[in-house]
Amino acid sequence: MLIRxxxxxxxxxxxxxxxxxxxxxxxxxxxxxxxxxxxxxILAGLGHLAPAFAADADPLAGLYPAxxxxxxxxxxxxxxxxxxxxxxxxxxxxxxxxxxxxxxxLKVRPWAIxxxxxxxxxxxxxxxxxxxRMSLEERVYRHRCVEGWxxxxxxxxxxxxxxxxxxxxxxxxxxxxxxxxMDPQTAPEQRKFFYPWPYVEGLTIAxxxxxxxxxxxxxYGKTAPKQNGAPLRLAAPWKYGFKSxxxxxxxxxxxxxxxxxxxxxxxxEYGFWANVNPEVxxxxxxxxxxxxxxxxxxxxxxxxxxxxxxxxxxxKGLEKERLFA
Ligand SMILES: Nc1nc2c(c(=O)[nH]1)N[C@H]1C(S)=C(S)[C@@H](COP(=O)(O)O)O[C@H]1N2
Ligand SMILES: [Mo]
Numbered sequence: 001m002l003i004r005x006x007x008x009x010x011x012x013x014x015x016x017x018x019x020x021x022x023x024x025x026x027x028x029x030x031x032x033x034x035x036x037x038x039x040x041x042i043l044a045g046l047g048h049l050a051p052a053f054a055a056d057a058d059p060l061a062g063l064y065p066a067x068x069x070x071x072x073x074x075x076x077x078x079x080x081x082x083x084x085x086x087x088x089x090x091x092x093x094x095x096x097x098x099x100x101x102x103x104x105x106l107k108v109r110p111w112a113i114x115x116x117x118x119x120x121x122x123x124x125x126x127x128x129x130x131x132x133r134m135s136l137e138e139r140v141y142r143h144r145c146v147e148g149w150x151x152x153x154x155x156x157x158x159x160x161x162x163x164x165x166x167x168x169x170x171x172x173x174x175x176x177x178x179x180x181x182m183d184p185q186t187a188p189e190q191r192k193f194f195y196p197w198p199y200v201e202g203l204t205i206a207x208x209x210x211x212x213x214x215x216x217x218x219x220y221g222k223t224a225p226k227q228n229g230a231p232l233r234l235a236a237p238w239k240y241g242f243k244s245x246x247x248x249x250x251x252x253x254x255x256x257x258x259x260x261x262x263x264x265x266x267x268x269e270y271g272f273w274a275n276v277n278p279e280v281x282x283x284x285x286x287x288x289x290x291x292x293x294x295x296x297x298x299x300x301x302x303x304x305x306x307x308x309x310x311x312x313x314x315x316k317g318l319e320k321e322r323l324f325a
Contacts (some may be wrong), residue, residue, distance in 0.1 A: 012285035013148035019087050019294055037216035052227035058223050059128055065221030066136040073210075074140045075306070076292070076299075079151035081220050084295035088227045089145065090246055092180065092187035092199065103227040105186050106247065111231050115166070117252035127231045131217050132207030133166075138221065139214060139235075144276050144290055144305045151293040155235050161209045166271040169205060169253040177202045177258035178234065179250040196265060200243035202258035202272065203236065203316075204220045212237060212310050215248075231253035240274045267323065276305035276314070277324035 021254050074132050079228045084099055087102050093099035109139075113130060116122035136156055144150045164176070178198035184190040190197045207213060214235045222232045229246025256295060262270035278288045278301035304311055315323055 011146060011147065012282075013145070013291050014285070019083050022105045050244045055324075060131055060223060061219070063131065063136050064156060064218050064223065068138040068154070068220070069141070072133050072139050072141065072157045074142065074152055076142075076152050079141065079153055079293050084151050084153050085219070085225050085227060087293060089241065091195075091226055092189050092197070092230070092247075093181055093207050094189060100189070100225070100227040103225075104232070106181075106226045106233045107186070108226065111249070113248065113254075113268075114250040115163075116250070117177070117254050118170040119253050120168040120170065129172055129207070130163075130232075131158075134215075136217065138218075141212075141214070141235055141237040142236060142305055143235070143241055143244070144301060146242055146270070146274070146282060146287075148285065148287070148290055149293050150290040150299075150301075153218045155214060156221065156224075157216040157235070158212050158266055160203075160213035160215050160234070161211070163215060163251065164205065164208050167251065167253060172255050173205060173253035175202050175204055175257055176208045177250075177252040178245050178248050179252070180245055180247050181249045187222065196261055199245060199261045199265075200258060201234070201243055201260050203243075204252075207236070207311075210311055210314060212281050212307055238275060238304040240276060241269065271322045273315075273321060273323045274325065275311075275323050276301060277303055279303075280324035 030321050087097045088099055088103070089097065090099050090103055093102040093105075108127070111127035112124050113127055114124050117201070136158055138154050138156045140152060140154045142150060142152050178201050181187075182190060182198040184197075189195065203213065214237075216229065216233045216235050217231060218224050219228055224233070226247075229244075232248045233246040234244045234248065242260075257272055260270070260272065263272065276287070281287055287301055290301050315321075
């Protein structure tokens, strides 16, 4: 997408640089050859000197690590944290994968979340309050990016069904539309008016209530890093990664199907459903296999990303829809 602008966006993973080379190059570029890669640890070490940083202290730290839910077994090793937290898609902060430092500018406290639209009583809830009223658990999920790479990570969070219950949608509601924060001062790409910010994604209510739909607050037994979508992001592991919207500020219940960010940019390539299917190629590349993040290993991609037993029934009767793009 947007190749005419010479962007790396949504190129097939085969056109990208492997993380090892990528991290080396990045370290050189940023003059950090001997130091840690993220600003976080540096700032944390200077915490006693930087009162402003204390305001960012995490009142939820005590909720981690949460008990792991063993219902979602995994057939491959966990992706090393150093890859999944430094190789990210978060286009608000930049058009390539190396946005982990830039994303530290995001202020995640206070963080208001609006729940509105077709619900019994619209509300705004503070993220900390929401997280405290939910019961957090850890789940290891596979994540398959539409570009052809994948990772396996331990998310912490709560079932999205619990948020739907809290929202109490009206009978007329059929979809949940989710929106990422909008703050061009913090997120440089949002200053580019020709992109349809804010980032938007959506699920049917049935999908949102499916047991796999997980709202993520943490990663690797800790609060989730900003670059991975703090304070609250979705993990919908049977769908391509772009459905798993980051840094959510709004859940709007609606009768009409929402149009997502990618669909607005390129409807011919990115649709509403975006379920993983190795047999349905992206218009510009195959989806038959995936590169395992942090390695040169490729594996065959699985139908529904391996989660068919949980989700295939959701799509009975919808065969005429464009379910796999
Ligand atoms: N707001 C927002 N959410 C987003 C994106 C984004 O650019 N902005 N990228 C998506 C894509 S394409 C992927 S693959 C995943 C990446 O999540 P990760 O960085 O935790 O691996 O986030 C998804 N959620
Ligand atoms: Mo992605």
